[in-house]
Amino acid sequence: EDVFKNQLIKMYGTADNFDIIINIDKGDFEIWRNREVVEVVEDPNSQISIEEVSKIDDSYEIGEEYVEEVKLSSFGRRGILNLRQNLSGRITDIEKANLYNKYIEKIGDIVVGEVYQVWKKEILVLDEDYNELILPKSEQIPNDYFKKGDTVRAIVLSVEMKNNTPVIMLSRTSTL
Numbered sequence: 001e002d003v004f005k006n007q008l009i010k011m012y013g014t015a016d017n018f019d020i021i022i023n024i025d026k027g028d029f030e031i032w033r034n035r036e037v038v039e040v041v042e043d044p045n046s047q048i049s050i051e052e053v054s055k056i057d058d059s060y061e062i063g064e065e066y067v068e069e070v071k072l073s074s075f076g077r078r079g080i081l082n083l084r085q086n087l088s089g090r091i092t093d094i095e096k097a098n099l100y101n102k103y104i105e106k107i108g109d110i111v112v113g114e115v116y117q118v119w120k121k122e123i124l125v126l127d128e129d130y131n132e133l134i135l136p137k138s139e140q141i142p143n144d145y146f147k148k149g150d151t152v153r154a155i156v157l158s159v160e161m162k163n164n165t166p167v168i169m170l171s172r173t174s175t176l
Helices: 002-012 050-056 072-104
Strands: 018-023 028-038 047-049 065-070 110-118 122-126 132-136 151-162 165-171
Touching: 002 018, 002 028, 002 072, 028 050, 047 050, 072 151, 072 165, 110 132, 122 151, 132 151
Parallel strands: 028 047, 132 165
Antiparallel strands: 018 028, 028 065, 110 122, 110 151, 122 132, 151 165
């Protein structure tokens, strides 16, 4: 809803007289613009002339509120691209926050993952949801030897946010 309001502010200067209805279950949305019917228009964002309204529907009178649906096509190509970019960015931020919150509660718990990549100083492990977990060399048992595809059991040691991305550290030596 915030993303749509920001786009409306860019297009119309304000989003106060707009109603945004989002149906999460169906995945659709509607934007409605509310304007007052007046004789002489002083503010085209919040007012509409009686002449203009009578062309559409002659049952309106001065002082009433005229409600019209704002179609997504009226946003234009650039507006829609901007909306798409902002929505995908917001969704990514929410996914990162959910991952952080999921693992912050699991500190000290044992997790199982699959070795995805092996480097000199650490191993990249993927959990069942394909989230990246890091097992540093310093947190491995000295005799451990892992290759891609191996299953690893480890304790969640720490969860930090670095550059707005959650970094989840594992340990096979910790006694948490």
